[in-house]
Amino acid sequence: MMDYVIGVDIGSQSVKAVLFSVEGKYIAETSEEYSIDYPHPLWAEQPVERWTNALVLAVRHLVQSTQTRPASIRALALATQVDGVVPIDSEGTALHPAIIWMDRRAGSQLQSVEKSLGSNRVFQLTGLNLDATHVAPKIRWLIENYPEMAKRARYYLLPGSYLAFFLTGEVAVDYSNASSTMLLDVRTRSWSDEMCAAFGVDAKHLAPV
Known part of the structure; x- marks a missing residue:
């Protein structure tokens, strides 16, 4: 066989x-x-x-x-696909349609971080250029525009993490996908406290790397 x-x-x-x-x-x-x-x-x-x-x-x-x-x-x-985000509640239910990689709605959220940290610091930490297609500004957009939903959100998952959760019930993210969120410190390979603070994202709402 x-x-x-x-x-x-x-x-x-x-x-x-x-x-x-x-x-x-x-x-x-x-x-x-x-x-x-x-x-x-x-x-x-x-x-x-x-x-x-x-x-x-x-x-x-x-x-x-x-x-x-x-x-x-x-x-x-x-x-x-990368650079999308799906908020889920504690039961695993999606609270909003996936905002996918080509979405650029979070321009103002990106600009505020550019002013507070600067593009050089962001690149130093994440290896990424400031761009609204990445996950971090999209999460911030959801928090600002849907505060009640944000209170219910247990995790903000990338597409691959959501589908792995759908198949296995386990919440996790691989280094490759995490590195494109603009929240991962590429040197420590862990969620960056500085980047999470800049975008107002609590790392407890991100999948374990």
């Missing part, structure tokens, strides 16, 4: 699922498309159900179309 792994890419407009043997032989692939919402200029959102529904459908179609025994699938690996 052959064993398999499934690789899943959750992108901006679709989910692709690919089946490989554990030796790396390509077997088959499927995909499920979805849309992006643009409710206002510079905004870009996706309800998380679009991701999760497409993920389930793509994997189901892949397994069924190849007549693969579920018990023979040894692992599922995720690759996801």
